[in-house]
Amino acid sequence: MTRSELIQLIRDRGSYLCVGLDTDLSRIPAHLQDEEDPIFAFNKEIIDATRDLCVSYKLNTAFYECYGVEGWRALERTVSYIGPGHFLIADAKRGDIGNTSTQYAKAFFERLAFDSVTVAPYMGEDSVRPFLEFPGKWAIVLGLTSNSGASDFELQDVGGELLYERVLRTVSGWGTPDNLMFVVGATQTQAFARVRALVPDHFLLVPGVGAQGGSLAAISEHAATGDVGLLVNVSRDILYADAGRGFASAARARALSYQQEMQPYVDKILQVKNIG
Amino acid sequence: MTRSELIQLIRDRGSYLCVGLDTDLSRIPAHLQDEEDPIFAFNKEIIDATRDLCVSYKLNTAFYECYGVEGWRALERTVSYIGPGHFLIADAKRGDIGNTSTQYAKAFFERLAFDSVTVAPYMGEDSVRPFLEFPGKWAIVLGLTSNSGASDFELQDVGGELLYERVLRTVSGWGTPDNLMFVVGATQTQAFARVRALVPDHFLLVPGVGAQGGSLAAISEHAATGDVGLLVNVSRDILYADAGRGFASAARARALSYQQEMQPYVDKILQVKNIG
Numbered sequence: 089m090t091r092s093e094l095i096q097l098i099r100d101r102g103s104y105l106c107v108g109l110d111t112d113l114s115r116i117p118a119h120l121q122d123e124e125d126p127i128f129a130f131n132k133e134i135i136d137a138t139r140d141l142c143v144s145y146k147l148n149t150a151f152y153e154c155y156g157v158e159g160w161r162a163l164e165r166t167v168s169y170i171g172p173g174h175f176l177i178a179d180a181k182r183g184d185i186g187n188t189s190t191q192y193a194k195a196f197f198e199r200l201a202f203d204s205v206t207v208a209p210y211m212g213e214d215s216v217r218p219f220l221e222f223p224g225k226w227a228i229v230l231g232l233t234s235n236s237g238a239s240d241f242e243l244q245d246v247g248g249e250l251l252y253e254r255v256l257r258t259v260s261g262w263g264t265p266d267n268l269m270f271v272v273g274a275t276q277t278q279a280f281a282r283v284r285a286l287v288p289d290h291f292l293l294v295p296g297v298g299a300q301g302g303s304l305a306a307i308s309e310h311a312a313t314g315d316v317g318l319l320v321n322v323s324r325d326i327l328y329a330d331a332g333r334g335f336a337s338a339a340r341a342r343a344l345s346y347q348q349e350m351q352p353y354v355d356k357i358l359q360v361k362n363i364g
Numbered sequence: 365m366t367r368s369e370l371i372q373l374i375r376d377r378g379s380y381l382c383v384g385l386d387t388d389l390s391r392i393p394a395h396l397q398d399e400e401d402p403i404f405a406f407n408k409e410i411i412d413a414t415r416d417l418c419v420s421y422k423l424n425t426a427f428y429e430c431y432g433v434e435g436w437r438a439l440e441r442t443v444s445y446i447g448p449g450h451f452l453i454a455d456a457k458r459g460d461i462g463n464t465s466t467q468y469a470k471a472f473f474e475r476l477a478f479d480s481v482t483v484a485p486y487m488g489e490d491s492v493r494p495f496l497e498f499p500g501k502w503a504i505v506l507g508l509t510s511n512s513g514a515s516d517f518e519l520q521d522v523g524g525e526l527l528y529e530r531v532l533r534t535v536s537g538w539g540t541p542d543n544l545m546f547v548v549g550a551t552q553t554q555a556f557a558r559v560r561a562l563v564p565d566h567f568l569l570v571p572g573v574g575a576q577g578g579s580l581a582a583i584s585e586h587a588a589t590g591d592v593g594l595l596v597n598v599s600r601d602i603l604y605a606d607a608g609r610g611f612a613s614a615a616r617a618r619a620l621s622y623q624q625e626m627q628p629y630v631d632k633i634l635q636v637k638n639i640g
Binding site (some may be wrong): 150153155156159160161164181183194195198208212216234241242244245247254300 | 386388424426427429430431432433435436437440455457458459460461462464465467468470471474475476484485486487488489490491492506509510511512513514515516517518520521522523527530531534576
């Protein structure tokens with residue numbers, strides 16, 4: 089998916105919501121546990137309930153790999169079921185020496201129809217570049233994450249700037265706003281201004297709203313660009329809004345409340361641009 | 365596998381060789397391409413040819429994921445075929461927020477019978493700790509890698525030390541030499557003394573010998589500990605020693621030459637210890 093296609097989706101749906109399919113078998117309602125593929129059965133209902141309210145789905149590969157071959161099959165079926173109308177993120181945090189990163193890129197971009205993969209930057213340029221070499225595909229590189237461990241390395245001083253700032257500054261030189269995004273956690277409100285000074289045009293994937301406590305209003309007010317430039321991910325708060333048979337309608341209600349909070353920002357940002 | 369069991373394997377086989385099963389379908393001999401599962405067929409012959417010469421096998425997950433469900437099945441079959449007599453490494457470079465890292469740990473330690481997973485440190489403590497909480501299992505955290513991109517972040521100054529030094533110093537406080545190893549590339553000869561000053565007792569997983577040009581002699585002379593403390597990985601140089609029907613015997617010959625170079629170091633290090 090190209091950048092302009094993604095922006096058009098955001099405009100059409102009045103939403104920059106990404107639904108995170110971190111599907112945990114132990115939290116799937118009891119009535120689905122006997123299905124032949126309970127993870128896919130759950131995902132299918134969540135997708136049907138949220139498809140018109142979000143522009144993106146993010147599949148956290150850990151929650152599929154932990155079920156081996158069956159889990160990988162559920163991943164493939166889910167990607168296929170979503171189809172081409174959403175920006176598809178493999179939240180895989182991959183990154184290795186060049187020939188290995190190329191294999192990961194093939195896994196997610198060619199074998200599966202993902203638009204993007206999340207990438208860890210520690211190993212540097214040759215570990216990231218292979219993900220940037222597939223037309224219409226994206227690398228989403230970790231910048232400043234939402235977890236407490238962000239302080240261990242990401243927030244350490246590296247020659248007068250913080251490591252995550254060095255990462256944003258360096259990695260943004262390897263790609264363009266058309267094939268590169270960054271992960272910045274919703275809980276890192278104090279850093280949004282600095283992030284936008286370093287990467288004013290790149291889309292940000294923002295996890296950490298909902299279960300992790302980040303504020304959608306703070307993100308929208310302080311990190312949006314003239315193209316919106318945000319994909320805000322919510323996983324557990326939508327997936328597990330209800331533990332019983334009503335889980336899909338509860339998920340829809342939760343997703344709708346996020347979409348309704350996003351709509352005015354989308355209208356304001358993209359209408360102003362239309363008039364201008 | 366415990367640390368003392370691993371050291372016993374090294375003593376018994378006169379070897380600290382790890383064979384890296386980065387099995388690339390495009391490099392498998394033609395006569396295996398028509399097998400029902402060519403990757404497993406290839407791995408099986410490599411394992412049969414090298415089993416007595418190495419103490420460890422490292423499966424690079426990228427080379428399996430790129431074939432989807434079939435690839436993941438080949439990974440499972442390979443792990444099962446190797447069995448319990450080797451230290452099994454999932455070279456997966458994983459790492460995510462705590463609940464996700466726990467799922468990855470379950471994928472490799474419980475669903476599959478790996479002894480260890482390689483882990484990227486960027487996201488900090490809560491992304492690493494879940495891998496340290498499974499008895500008899502290990503996290504192998506990236507320290508200083510063998511690729512050119514190591515200079516982008518790993519070799520940057522962080523408050524008077526290099527980032528990889530900070531990683532070794534900080535992460536070594538989260539685990540012990542009984543559940544934590546570090547990756548240090550064979551091409552980083554100049555850094556071995558500094559690495560050993562920071563982590564004198566931890567095992568190192570050392571990739572980069574063979575196709576990437578690292579020297580086995582330099583590693584063995586400058587990075588071994590009183591328990592050997594090394595797993596030296598060779599992948600392409602063994603797997604693809606011959607492109608035809610003789611690939612397995614060529615792989616054995618190449619593995620044997622590495623084992624023979626290692627034997628005197630093992631004898632010297634572990635005999636001295638026995639006498640002492």
